[in-house]
Amino acid sequence: MSSKKFQSNLEKLGIDTTSSEMQVFRAVLLAAGCTSRSVNYDEIVRSLEEIANKRYTKAYIYRRLNDLEEQGFITIDTIHTPRTYSITETGVAKALETKRKVKLADHLTKKQEVTTKLNRLKSVKSQELALMLHKQLVGAQSIEKSLVIEGIENVRSNIIREFADKAEAGDLIRVLGHVSTLAEGLGPGGVTELRLIQSGFRGVKVQGLLTPVESEKLNLNLMAGHLTPMVEVFEQATKTGNIQLRFTPEPIKTYRIICLNEDKMLLYLTHAKESDVAALIHRSDNPGLINDAIKTFDELWESGIDVLDILKKMLQKKSS
Known part of the structure; x- marks a missing residue:
C-alpha cells in the first residue's frame, strides 16, 4: 500500500497523524522501540x-494517554x-x-437519511404542489355554476x-371510469386518483366502478403493477x-362521471383517457341528468365484481 493510500485510509477513519493525540502515540511507540x-x-516525555x-x-x-487507552490504542x-x-x-x-x-x-x-430524502423527493408531484400553492394563495373557491x-390540467x-x-366525512363520491385508467398506468394525472383515494382518510366514501372498453380485457396483475407507486396510501x-x-x-x-353525493357531477365529454373536455354540472342546473347518471351508476354497481381484496393481495406480493 502506498503512503498516499495509507494516509487516505487513516483519514477515512478520522485519524489525523499530525494531531497531538497521535504525537503522543508515536512517542510511546518510539520510546518502546x-x-x-x-x-x-x-x-514517553523524553521521546x-x-x-x-x-x-x-x-x-x-x-490526558492524551487516557484518550489513547479509551480508544484501545495503548494499554x-x-x-x-x-x-x-x-x-x-x-x-x-x-x-x-x-x-x-x-x-x-x-x-x-x-x-439512509439521503435515501429517505431522495424517496421523499421522488414522491413529490409537481401538479399536486401547484394545486396546493394555488389553494394557499387564492383559496379553494368552489365553482357555483355549471360550465x-x-x-387536461x-x-x-x-x-x-x-x-x-x-x-366531507359521510359524503359519497361515485367514480365511473374505464379499466384503462389503471391498466395503462396512472401517468402524470395520477395525483388526481391519489387525492380521491386520500379523501377516504377523512371519512369520505369512494365507490370506484371501472368498465372495459370494447375488446379491453381485465388484467388485474397489470393494474396492481400500476398501483404499486401508491401502494402505501392505497392500502x-x-x-x-x-x-x-x-x-x-x-x-x-x-360516459365517465364523478359525482359528489347527489349535488354535482363531472361529466367527461370525450372518451380519451386524458380527457381535455368535461362538464361540471350542479344539481340546481340539471337535476334530471344527475339523477339519471346516479341511477345508472348504482345499477351497474350492484352487478359489478368486487376485486378490491384481490388487488390488495397482489400489491402486497409486489411490495414484499
Missing part, C-alpha cells in the same frame, strides 16, 4: 520532547508502580476496527377542488373501509 515493550511516563521539540504539561500528556498497567504503557499490534488493530465500524455506521446513517371545462384540478377536497385508505372498487364484466356504453 517495538510493540509489546512497556515504557514509563518519563520515557515526545524529541519529536515535538517542545515541553508539555503533565496534565496534558496524561496502561496501573497495578505496578510506576505505571507503564504499552502498544500491541492486536490492540491497535482492534482500535482501528472499532473506528472503522463507527465510521461505517455514520456513513450508513447518512446514506364546460377545457384542458383544468379537468384534473377541478376534480381535486370540486370533489376530492370538497367532500391504508382501503383499511378505513371507505374505498370500494368494482368492475363491470362487460363493456358499458356510457
Whole structure:
C-alpha cells in the first residue's frame, strides 16, 4: 500500500497523524522501540520532547494517554508502580476496527437519511404542489355554476377542488371510469386518483366502478403493477373501509362521471383517457341528468365484481 493510500485510509477513519493525540502515540511507540515493550511516563516525555521539540504539561500528556487507552490504542498497567504503557499490534488493530465500524455506521446513517430524502423527493408531484400553492394563495373557491371545462390540467384540478377536497366525512363520491385508467398506468394525472383515494382518510366514501372498453380485457396483475407507486396510501385508505372498487364484466356504453353525493357531477365529454373536455354540472342546473347518471351508476354497481381484496393481495406480493 502506498503512503498516499495509507494516509487516505487513516483519514477515512478520522485519524489525523499530525494531531497531538497521535504525537503522543508515536512517542510511546518510539520510546518502546517495538510493540509489546512497556515504557514509563518519563520515557514517553523524553521521546515526545524529541519529536515535538517542545515541553508539555503533565496534565496534558496524561490526558492524551487516557484518550489513547479509551480508544484501545495503548494499554496502561496501573497495578505496578510506576505505571507503564504499552502498544500491541492486536490492540491497535482492534482500535482501528472499532473506528472503522463507527465510521461505517455514520456513513450508513447518512446514506439512509439521503435515501429517505431522495424517496421523499421522488414522491413529490409537481401538479399536486401547484394545486396546493394555488389553494394557499387564492383559496379553494368552489365553482357555483355549471360550465364546460377545457384542458387536461383544468379537468384534473377541478376534480381535486370540486370533489376530492370538497367532500366531507359521510359524503359519497361515485367514480365511473374505464379499466384503462389503471391498466395503462396512472401517468402524470395520477395525483388526481391519489387525492380521491386520500379523501377516504377523512371519512369520505369512494365507490370506484371501472368498465372495459370494447375488446379491453381485465388484467388485474397489470393494474396492481400500476398501483404499486401508491401502494402505501392505497392500502391504508382501503383499511378505513371507505374505498370500494368494482368492475363491470362487460363493456358499458356510457360516459365517465364523478359525482359528489347527489349535488354535482363531472361529466367527461370525450372518451380519451386524458380527457381535455368535461362538464361540471350542479344539481340546481340539471337535476334530471344527475339523477339519471346516479341511477345508472348504482345499477351497474350492484352487478359489478368486487376485486378490491384481490388487488390488495397482489400489491402486497409486489411490495414484499
